Amino acid sequence: MTNKFGIESVLSILDLSVEEVDELVATAEDIIANPQKYAHRCEGKKLATLFFEPSTRTRLSFEAAMYELGGNVIGFSSADSSSASKGESVADTSKVISCYADIIAMRHPKEGAPMVAALNATIPVINAGDGGHNHPTQTLADLLTIKLEKGRFDHLNIGVCGDLKFGRTVHSLIDAMSRYEGVSFTLISPEELKVPDYVRNAMINKGIPFVETTDLEGSMPSLDILYMTRVQKERFFNEEDYLRLKDSYILTAEKLDNAKQNMSILHPLPRVNEISVAVDDDPRACYFKQVRNGKYMRMALILKLLGV
Ligand code: NCD
Numbered sequence: 001m002t003n004k005f006g007i008e009s010v011l012s013i014l015d016l017s018v019e020e021v022d023e024l025v026a027t028a029e030d031i032i033a034n035p036q037k038y039a040h041r042c043e044g045k046k047l048a049t050l051f052f053e054p055s056t057r058t059r060l061s062f063e064a065a066m067y068e069l070g071g072n073v074i075g076f077s078s079a080d081s082s083s084a085s086k087g088e089s090v091a092d093t094s095k096v097i098s099c100y101a102d103i104i105a106m107r108h109p110k111e112g113a114p115m116v117a118a119l120n121a122t123i124p125v126i127n128a129g130d131g132g133h134n135h136p137t138q139t140l141a142d143l144l145t146i147k148l149e150k151g152r153f154d155h156l157n158i159g160v161c162g163d164l165k166f167g168r169t170v171h172s173l174i175d176a177m178s179r180y181e182g183v184s185f186t187l188i189s190p191e192e193l194k195v196p197d198y199v200r201n202a203m204i205n206k207g208i209p210f211v212e213t214t215d216l217e218g219s220m221p222s223l224d225i226l227y228m229t230r231v232q233k234e235r236f237f238n239e240e241d242y243l244r245l246k247d248s249y250i251l252t253a254e255k256l257d258n259a260k261q262n263m264s265i266l267h268p269l270p271r272v273n274e275i276s277v278a279v280d281d282d283p284r285a286c287y288f289k290q291v292r293n294g295k296y297m298r299m300a301l302i303l304k305l306l307g308v
Helices: 018-033 057-068 090-098 113-120 136-150 168-177 197-206 216-222 239-245 254-258 277-281 287-306
Strands: 046-051 072-076 103-108 125-130 157-161 184-188 210-213 225-228 264-266
Touching (some): 018 136, 046 090, 057 072, 057 103, 057 125, 057 136, 057 287, 090 103, 113 125, 136 225, 136 264, 157 168, 184 216, 216 254, 264 287
Parallel strands (some): 046 103, 184 210
């Protein structure tokens, strides 16, 4: 998205073309091979991490990314410690931060908040997760992982399992992968946690093959990738529903017996109960690699948006 000041922001993974994703993947691979080459690229630049919602990976990954590029970081990690608690609007906060920093990474519980920031800021804004909507930089981590594990983005049957309704990483992953030839989705969830209509309709309009099912084990043999997700406790209106649904799917070593030998298991983390710890030793488990890949993709994205 480009605002009235001509500033480019990334709010959705679809703000990046397929070619731009390829460029980011190539940059990330080059960073992995030659980290020294990039160690001073962002000297004198500041990243502001504006996190109105809890985070471990995303915030620290952005911070590690900026430090590894030689830049600095300012920011806050909860709404309570920002002027939002005094009633300041996101629009005003983003105008203020534009006076201090060169780029913003924002996470917010309200869908669309980073868009409001991007419309008002005079520096690029990266959506680091907005409510149950989108999470484009998690998808960049997922994409690099898929590229490194599978060597391609096309002709893959991607199983997505868990909370497909509120899981913002799921929505962005479907957007991203829907652009490649021969990709199909197996959407595995309880009835109550199926993908929102706008996500389903987008797949229908693009002619993407997908099935919706409640059956994880039955789906297993056909999957090239299994993307597990946490039931998003913080988005539920009542605790009873959460308690009833939270353990709908638990991936165990036994359930993987019917999976392809080269299936890749992804998870954006944090894990609660969805993957038993015994699965971590399975060579198909990629979720900790995904964390590392996220940092390199965020480095590549910061470089691109700062034009350095
Ligand atoms: C995800 C998120 O915040 O949406 N976490 C992350 O950024 N890696 C997934 C989740 O919280 O379940």
